[in-house]
Amino acid sequence: MLEIRNLRAKIGDKEILKGLNLTVRAGEIHAIMGPNGSGKSTLAKVLAGHPSYEVTGGEVIYQGKNLLEIDPDERAREGVFLAFQYPIEIPGVSNANFLRMAYNEKAKHDGRDELDPLEFDDLLQERMKIVEMDSVFINRSVNEGFSGGEKKRNEILQMAVLEPKLAILDETDSGLDIDSLRIVANGVNKLANKDNAIILVTHYQRLLNYIEPNFVHVLYKGQIVKSGGKELALALEEKGYDWIKPAGATA
């Protein structure tokens, strides 16, 4: 589904991704861990097409297409989804209107029927159950005045509505209390299936207690320096990152 080869990207003059390789197949869940500033969010945003990042080398093949040549909104319609580490607020636009617009854009793209507000409401009510979200959030402006945890839950609601092929969840577990963590993790598990793939960016093993990854990778200074199974996450939790850093590297 996704093949990242020797990816390099910079923001301003600063190179952040320095030759990154990663292969993700349908049905897989990958966890990416790594110290602050190692480039995890950068990778997520480059995959989603954020205009501030400049790709300086390498390639990304998504479902047989050169992902880097596709506009960000088109990538989304093609099934790429990013749950943001810091979701933005959109005052004055209700969650319901926003979600319906996003849903319909994708439906149009896929050649499915667009939904009117009433039809969409049915779908929304059903998807809201996945993240145990209260109806009051639906008529509120997107993320406006939401708590940190509510914003994260709202990201997963969007995922539930859009049903992406490739979902990249950037620290969706950060800032969640234990109940919210369980709800979000259960939601993600319900959405995972053999036809889609999920990349989880996280700092904590605790999320991986709920969502079992097939692979765990360590991103360090813009490269994936170690990959393994879920036991790698346990080792990282215990020993930190020091033992993994390539010889001669300093933090």
Add this chain to the structure above:
Amino acid sequence: MAQVAKEKNSNFSAYKILAGMREGMDPAWLAALRAKAGARFEEIDFPTTRNEEWKYTNVAPILKVPYREIFDLDADGLTVERIAPFTFVESRHSQMVFINGIYSKELSDLSGLPESAVVTSLAGMTEEQALVASRHLAAYAKYQDDAFTALNTAHIGDGALVYIPGGKIVETPVHVIFISTSEEASATHPRVLIIAGKGAMATIIESYVSTEDNVYLTNAVTEVFAAEESAITHYRLQEESEKAFHVATTQVHQERESNYVSYAFSLGAEIARHTLNVVLTDEHTDTTIDGLYVVTGKQHVDNHTTMDHSKPNCTSHQLYKGILDGKSRAVLKGKVLVREGALLTEAHQLNKNLLLSKDSSVDTKPQLEIFADDVKCSHGATVGQLEDDELFYLASRGIAPEQARALLTFGFAEDVISKIKLKSVRKQLDKTVLDKLHQSLDLE
């Protein structure tokens, strides 16, 4: 100066004709008021940009047009059906329609109003109504130092009186519509007087629209008197032709424990100026003045507001937002004056602007003058563009750039529009704002 005086004489002397035409038809006090204002108008000059209050708005283009004055009603083929787009379902049977400044009884419909509400044209007042009006007309909007107000006052013949006597609650909103239809440049001087007696409650919509995309001048003055414990909600919808000039003053006088809410929308006119002054004369009043201006092309919009706190325990809130595109320009000067003795005043003011183009610009000057202790005041102004991160967030959900810009811009405006309780006014504004920005959204 000689030149200004000449322009004044040639372009703005119709009030002399009007005085002759209305001789014997109006109460003596009204004729005298007109004469005094006319005389004063002769003595003073129109403002120039050297005048601090007009620093950013040059009225010279407004003054050089040779306007045609209209004294008689000519409905110009307008029918109830044709004016329907300018009206609202909530006030279909409580609307006063003025065509080029003249009251049209045929197009107006006041059948939905209770007996207790006095809604009449100034030219058609009974003696009793005139007595009430005489106590308030020109009592708040001072014409002595303002040529536009003096000119308007010298022209008072027709106009709207909305008087809700003490203790009466009028649920139905009253809509006062000024429609410009003239194909030749006309100058009209709409006058509105709103009086809420003790404990009275009313909603008034004041709108300015046109059927022709033409040059003309609207020089409007509205006075609002809110007696103690009264509550007035006042919508002002300025949707003139984009070639027109609109100069207006709204002067509000609030007494003890009264509540005044103003939503002022400025969408039309090539040059628009609205001066909104609220004077709080006693304790425990509450005031909200919100506004939205959306300008494109070469439009210039200037809002000058003053909240004048002179007594303790009064609260005021102001939120003005602006969206600018093309080569448009906006001016906002918002003064909050907390006079000596106005203890425990709470006054908040915020102006936010969204620039959609590189060539648009804003001069915003929030101004807080505090001469009392123990007050809670804040003010601020922002000028920004749509942020990359906002656009990216929407893109990442599959929303195309055009749509994303429309949605964010709409959201920005919605902050003010969504406060409107009248649904059809809200819907109409949503549509007008999007149309104006050449955007469309499929929203609920």
